[in-house]
Amino acid sequence: MLEIINRTKEKFRLTDLKKQRSDLVFFAVPRKEAVKIITYLRDLENFTHLVLITAVDYPELNRFQLTYLLHNYNNAVSIGIKIMIPRNKAEMDSIHHLWAQAATYQRELREMFGINFPGSPGIEENFALEGWDDIPPMRRDFDTKAYSEKTFFPREGRISYDPREYMKVKLYPEDKEE
């Protein structure tokens, strides 16, 4: 694992290196170099399995963090590659030429986060939401409860408890008296 990281470090500029487990390492790379590094890892370091592509929304930083998780079957090690992209120009290079199934992840990311991947096949098609016309629902500034109440027909009579308070009363009624 260490050798792989060192070899990669020689060639590319890796920041924010974090060893999560003995067989799992995360690092951040600039957006421009990301596809190059992924290609390098796939072709020269045997990371042949694309485990997942996911995104995290950081509205306070005005950024999305894309995470590509790759797996190497020879050494049974995984690498997570983090890429920060700006929130107002959410665009990333497609990697569907490396793994065909990446196109599906990219369709999902475009629909759920609004991150565009120009050139990815079928990127314009609906994935799970057919006819969505609001802001992408997985962005954190999207208020899902308000949307649900506005769009669907809530039935009267739902009571919500704070789970912590509720279970405290339920499980330890004697504590309440103190």
Added chain:
Amino acid sequence: MENSIFLTILYAVISVIFITVYGLFLNGVVIKIVARVHGRFGPPVWQPFLDIIKNNAKRTMISHGIMYFLGPVFRITGGIGTYLFIPAIYGSVMFSNLSFSGDLLLVVYFIFFGQLGMALGAGESGHPYSAIGVSRGLSQMTAFEFPFALSIVSLVIQYQTLSISAIVAAQQGGILNWTMITNPLATLAGVIALLGMNMHSPFDIVIAPQEIPIGPPTEYHSAFLGMLQTNRAIFNAAKLILFMNIFFGGATNIFLLILKTFLIYMISVVIGVSFPRFRTEQSIRFFLKYPLLIGILSVVISIFRQGV
């Protein structure tokens, strides 16, 4: 003479009602038996009646065109036609139906008439599963028709007649005169063909519930489906009566008829609950291998025994 034609029609109507009720109860009993084999209780034996009443009582119906409409009509014509040309009970005026001396060929034709009509009707419904079911059904039909036709040819050579009544008459007087004993190879080929006709497992590739949900009648609903279900009962019982007549000595009274057809049907049912389904090509290969050879052998033996 005028009296007799009306009497014949009256008898035929009674006979058809009898066969419908009997066929539906037979289905109900078989569902019950299959359920017991599975370790279940199963529905009541009159469940097929309820299903038919319910289907006919649906308030709306839609049609996909003329052939779609005619499909079930052809099917039930095939079923009733098959039955009416078979003398159900030997020596009974009421249940001899409309049979005359050349009826074996006619019956063999009628068995396949309904299925062809159904194929056209189901084809017009435009559902892809219907088309797949029809193509499976017709190819399997072509396959099991070989041993069936050969066993019929063997019988015709053996008895030197095409009349079902004459074949039954020749088998009277004890179990040793039955075709089952006198021509076992033809019986074997015929019964294997019957397995294919009855569409129980392993030959239920047309319905194939897990593959092509229900096959040809996918789009049929309401009264169309009710008609198809009624036909299934009539046609099933008619086939059993035909086989009872030509292979198993016929019946001289109604109880013997019920007993014999039930036992013949049990062959299909027992094999059905014991074996999983064939694939289409497996089923066709099966029929074109040993059953076909047995059929050819039975014809050859019949020819030698007749000294033709």
Added chain:
Amino acid sequence: MENNNKPVNLGLSAADRELFCEALPVVRKPLQNFIEKFLNWARANSLWILGFGTGCGAIELRPLMTSRYDMYRYGIAPRPTPRQSSVFIIGGYASVKTLKRIVRSYEQMQNPKFVIALGSCTINGGMYWDSYNTINRIDAYIPVDIYIAGCMPRPEAIIAGFGKLKELILAGKGEGANKYADNFEWYKANQRKIIKDWNMPDYNW
């Protein structure tokens, strides 16, 4: 419920439009005599179900067919096509995408038809009540005869629900199809409110 010569099936392409019927559903009044009672008895004892396996409900529906629960002894049998079935079972939460399929399947069934909705999700959204994509109550979009509460209801509860449905049909109250035809515009308006890309026929025969 006249058509008023409004243009219909606008969601479809011009080539597809002529494949679908433009007529709206009509109310078929039940007969008010003993024949209807007899027919209702037959309907109640021959429930052919179309299982719509959204969500977790489908997994609770499967054991009903097995030897342990054996729903066939009540005349309940699974049926693979909406055309032939009379009971529509919605097996859990429905999203906007599945609602389109639910509506189409429901409309393809023949009158009289009954709907059973399983689980809390169909009643008020259940644990997904505030989700952006899970509809909260299914009876705003199609008429529901029986709700079976639970998360998920056990097979015994589903059989009990079928018993209730049977009582409902015997009492002559299983007229969901007529209710749908009567309030067709209200149901369609609700459906159109959440199905924003309406690329299906207005009414599926």
